[in-house]
Amino acid sequence: MDLAFSPEDLAFQQEVRDWIAGAYDDDLRRKMSQSKNGYLDKAGQVKWQKKLAERGWAAPDWPVEWGGCGFTASQRYIFNMELSLAGTPNPSPMGLKMCAPVILAFGTEEQKKQHLPPILSSDIWWCQGYSEPGSGSDLASLQMKAERDGDDYVLNGSKIWTTHAQWADWMFCLVRTSTEGKPQNGISFLLLRMDTPGIQIKPLVTLDGPAESEQEINQVFFDNVRVPVSNRIGEENKGWTYAKYLLEFERGNAYAPGLMNMLKKVKRIATQEVADDGGRLIDDPDFRSKIANLEISVEALNAAELRIFSGRSAGKAVGPVSSMLKCVGSEAQQAITELTLEAVGTYAAPFVRDTWAPTNEGRAGPDYAAPAAPSYFSYRKASIYAGSNEIQRNIMAKMVLGL
Numbered sequence: 001m002d003l004a005f006s007p008e009d010l011a012f013q014q015e016v017r018d019w020i021a022g023a024y025d026d027d028l029r030r031k032m033s034q035s036k037n038g039y040l041d042k043a044g045q046v047k048w049q050k051k052l053a054e055r056g057w058a059a060p061d062w063p064v065e066w067g068g069c070g071f072t073a074s075q076r077y078i079f080n081m082e083l084s085l086a087g088t089p090n091p092s093p094m095g096l097k098m099c100a101p102v103i104l105a106f107g108t109e110e111q112k113k114q115h116l117p118p119i120l121s122s123d124i125w126w127c128q129g130y131s132e133p134g135s136g137s138d139l140a141s142l143q144m145k146a147e148r149d150g151d152d153y154v155l156n157g158s159k160i161w162t163t164h165a166q167w168a169d170w171m172f173c174l175v176r177t178s179t180e181g182k183p184q185n186g187i188s189f190l191l192l193r194m195d196t197p198g199i200q201i202k203p204l205v206t207l208d209g210p211a212e213s214e215q216e217i218n219q220v221f222f223d224n225v226r227v228p229v230s231n232r233i234g235e236e237n238k239g240w241t242y243a244k245y246l247l248e249f250e251r252g253n254a255y256a257p258g259l260m261n262m263l264k265k266v267k268r269i270a271t272q273e274v275a276d277d278g279g280r281l282i283d284d285p286d287f288r289s290k291i292a293n294l295e296i297s298v299e300a301l302n303a304a305e306l307r308i309f310s311g312r313s314a315g316k317a318v319g320p321v322s323s324m325l326k327c328v329g330s331e332a333q334q335a336i337t338e339l340t341l342e343a344v345g346t347y348a349a350p351f352v353r354d355t356w357a358p359t360n361e362g363r364a365g366p367d368y369a370a371p372a373a374p375s376y377f378s379y380r381k382a383s384i385y386a387g388s389n390e391i392q393r394n395i396m397a398k399m400v401l402g403l
């Protein structure tokens, strides 16, 4: 692996920087300065994702004929790093990074033509219908029934923890089409419209954002919901194969660039906050050692990601080693948000977004303190979603270490 950038790479880096300077406007920057998790509300996400799409950079890893960028490994690295270091919003993954790779790998030509362009342009919002009450880690035990009736499946049951179901136009969904044999063998993968009669969405309130505008997860109920058989991806009862393929994309993200930006922010805060001895927090030996330990972990993760991603061609899943990236990345996210909370101290107390004023006026503490508590609470779930870290360790033991 050659880590030195060529003159072409450096020119590309400048091109990305110049584009960000123009596209990442003051409105987006202001909103992102208060983001708890690197994302914005739906309007903000769509605004940013459309800018990327207009530039042709919305889906770097897709095949070029469907709108991918054809980046080299070093261009992909530079692109991710520049966006992350500038603190731009993370594109919402459900359509672009989760559903699309499955459609590309296993969908029909009609399904590709129908779904890929509106995913690319962010005109259609997707949610993920995998988990059910009692079927999270043990996903193969899922029970939501899909019974054939003519050219339709009829769905009954419920999905839970469904992120942004309230914003979604479509859901990709695992359903039980057979109870014969092993549970994995009776699952099918469906695409369905969220405005189909019989679907009801109920919000689940979480600690990181009790306000309606902050609501993220839901339970979705299905009561005799009719979904055309033509909306199935691949073969009936083969959905487990497609579902696992998708999970490798869900977990196979580069964490290090985002973590570097999070560390940059906490260091900036620590130059302004005061330590117990009255000096700057950034000069406090205990705080410095915590920062140094985190920087070492993030550098090590960055090296691992460079090695893994440089060996992968565009559009290919990372494989089971994605479990390692997910564990180390999510645990570093949690450690950094905890350190940020420590840095801002009591200013983190009034964390409910409803109480925030649009400017510093009326708010306890500096602007940078306001997202500290929501962010801390938000990242608690990073070691649960996309498959809990305990489950990732089981996967690594079996699939990577061969134990």
Ligand SMILES: Cc1cc2nc3c(=O)[nH]c(=O)nc-3n(C[C@H](O)[C@H](O)[C@H](O)COP(=O)(O)OP(=O)(O)OC[C@H]3O[C@@H](n4cnc5c(N)ncnc54)[C@H](O)[C@@H]3O)c2cc1C
Residues within 6 Å of the ligand: 127, 128, 129, 130, 131, 132, 134, 135, 136, 137, 138, 160, 161, 162, 163, 164, 217, 381, 384, 385, 386, 387, 388, 389, 390, 391, 394
């Ligand atoms: C914020 C958030 C957003 C989410 N968004 C979505 C979404 O959009 N769509 C979707 O389908 N799902 C979503 N999920 C669901 C997520 O994938 C599940 O929460 C996760 O897979 C864990 O399942 P569970 O909650 O049922 O916990 P359980 O499976 O009940 O696990 C409980 C605990 O037991 C541990 N455990 C379970 N089995 C084992 C084992 N074999 N070995 C060791 N430890 C074990 C787990 O690690 C965990 O600590 C989301 C979850 C969260 C928290």
